[in-house]
Amino acid sequence: MPIYEFICEQCGCEFEELVRSSSNTTGLLCPECHSEQVTKKISTFAAKIAGGKATSYWGGSSSSSCNTGST
Numbered sequence: 001m002p003i004y005e006f007i008c009e010q011c012g013c014e015f016e017e018l019v020r021s022s023s024n025t026t027g028l029l030c031p032e033c034h035s036e037q038v039t040k041k042i043s044t045f046a047a048k049i050a051g052g053k054a055t056s057y058w059g060g061s062s063s064s065s066c067n068t069g070s071t
Helices: none
Strands: 003-008 014-018 038-040 045-048 055-058
């Protein structure tokens, strides 16, 4: 089962969830405000460069979680 990233439309919390199907996201609740108004995000991914030793990352956003404490 893949892990998908979601964002809560009510409080803006970003979270990850292990789901059976990307099309069946009913019943997901925000871990912060328990809202059902969550949207699947387009996730970033990593890919190994052919012949290279470095891993290249696309997307530019880093993983974040709710309650980071930054203001």
